[in-house]
Amino acid sequence: MSIRIDECNMDQTFSGGVFTETIDGGRAGAEIELLPSGVGARTPDGEAFVIPYRECQVEVGGFSGRMVFCRNADRSLTIFCESPKFAKALSFASSGMLDDQLTSGLKKQRGESRRGFAIGTFFVIAMLLLVVGGYFGIRAGARSAVLALPVSIDAQIGDAAMGSMDLGGPKLDDEVVVGAMQSIVDRLAPTAAIEGIDFRVHVVESNQINAFALPGGNMVVYTGLIRNAETPEQVAAVLSHEMSHATLRHGVQRIGQSLGIWAGVSLLIGDVSGLMGSAVDLMQVASVNSYSRAHENEADREGVRMLHAAEIDPSGMADFFEQLEEKHGDVPGIFAWVSTHPDHASRIASVRAQVAALPSHEYREIEVDWPAVKRRVDEMDGREIDQQPNADQENAEVE
Structure with a gap:
């Protein structure tokens, strides 16, 4: 209203x-x-x-x-x-x-800060490694330190970020739509560059043509992306890029680079909650906005490799870029996935060059009834969809 x-x-x-x-x-x-x-x-x-x-x-x-x-x-x-x-x-x-709602919300956030202490202790190791490797430079040291951390850290950071993010729309609990997205991700997951990441798909009702992956495997796919994709292979192209950010650990690298050496000092003097808040805040922003140019290019290359290894035609990535540009013009605001990933034309050329250099291969179609998935999404358009609780909300209710 x-x-x-x-x-x-x-x-x-x-x-x-x-x-x-x-x-x-x-x-x-x-x-x-x-x-x-x-x-x-x-x-x-x-x-x-x-x-x-x-x-x-x-x-x-x-x-x-x-x-x-x-x-x-x-x-x-x-x-x-x-x-x-x-x-x-x-x-x-x-x-x-509104006092009851305000009091409940503030108590929940204080509880999450206490739970964040355990995650924060792991950052002591990361920041100390940054100090030891400082002579290599803050950025190089941060990358080395982060990559030395166990992958379980990624999941803890990603789950904390997912639990406090406003996704911009209600989550769908529909077997046809969510199941189709999960099956695409499951087809790609065995080709991941590292082991230990559990990719879990959340579908959100929104006109945004967008998707993103958090460290540790939480993935968000907006229905705007599904509506605008002509084939499941085109969605797979977008998801392979986002999965690559997680498998290449770009999100955690960005945290290490941005928080820097002095974050380790703040941890040592006991400012754990403040540092964890900064790390989660940064991850929320990084997940829905552009990474560095180098990380975007690296995710493009890794996404193409994953598609090829999964026997999915990787040319779908460049095809989808071009299709959306032709359909929507010069990257409008609603075209969130491309508008937050720079150098649209050069990325198309780079992806096509990489695909052309791949050895010949017979690709297999993704076994998803795509017309049925799109019909299901269209049927939900305009209907009231219950907001699905996130993991932190469920835990809060249990507690």
Whole structure:
């Protein structure tokens, strides 16, 4: 439910943002207003929204663990704010109506910080290795130290990030759609560059043409990607690239490079929760935005290798790039997967050159009823889909 707020008086103002499919790109920064009737938001373009306090569903999480998300009843609109004073101000403005939700969310985040201590201890080793290898340079040392860590660390970081991310839409629990995506991933997984990664697929209802993989194997596929792919081989091309980021450990490398040597010092003096918050925050941003140019090119090459080894035609990667560019024009905002992966034209040329250099091979089709999968996605379009709880939510309920 959205209400125009042009005539409303502003009680309190904070910086924040909005998630909703009614605005371009699905999200925007906004000025948050606590009004007598509800939580209001006004974007830089002048679009304004209000969620009445009586309908407001409050969650606490996000990158820092302090982000307050206010959602309307059908979750089509989310207003969020990270200001330290926002939760208290929201409680006051709503006359205590939202106190139970705010208290529950804040308790959950404190519990997650304590659980993060165990993960943080592993970073002591990583950061100490960075110090020892400092004469090689911070970046080179970080890469060496991270690659020396056990792969189980990747899963712990990825699970922590997955548990606190706002995915931008509800998760689907549909055997046809999720099963098809998992079968594609299972076809590719045996060709992975390293062992020990358990790839688990989550399908999210959103018009974004996007997918990403977190360290340790959590994968998110948006229905916009499924709707726009003509064959399962095209989806496999995108997923092989994202799986490569996980198998080549690009996410954990980026954490080591970005946090640097002094993060090890902060761990040694006891600032574990702060460091872990930074690591998870960084991983959330890295997973849905571009990696470095070198990492993107490396993931392209590794993705082609995985496709070829799995007996899937790797030319589908370049074909899909070209198909989407022809269909949507010059990489619009909704085309998230390409818009966050740079040098579109040069990547097509590079992939085609790599495919041409591969030895001849007889490829096998992916045994998925693709028309049935797309029909199933189309049938769900516009229907209310229950939000599936993530792992941390399930654990919180058990506890």
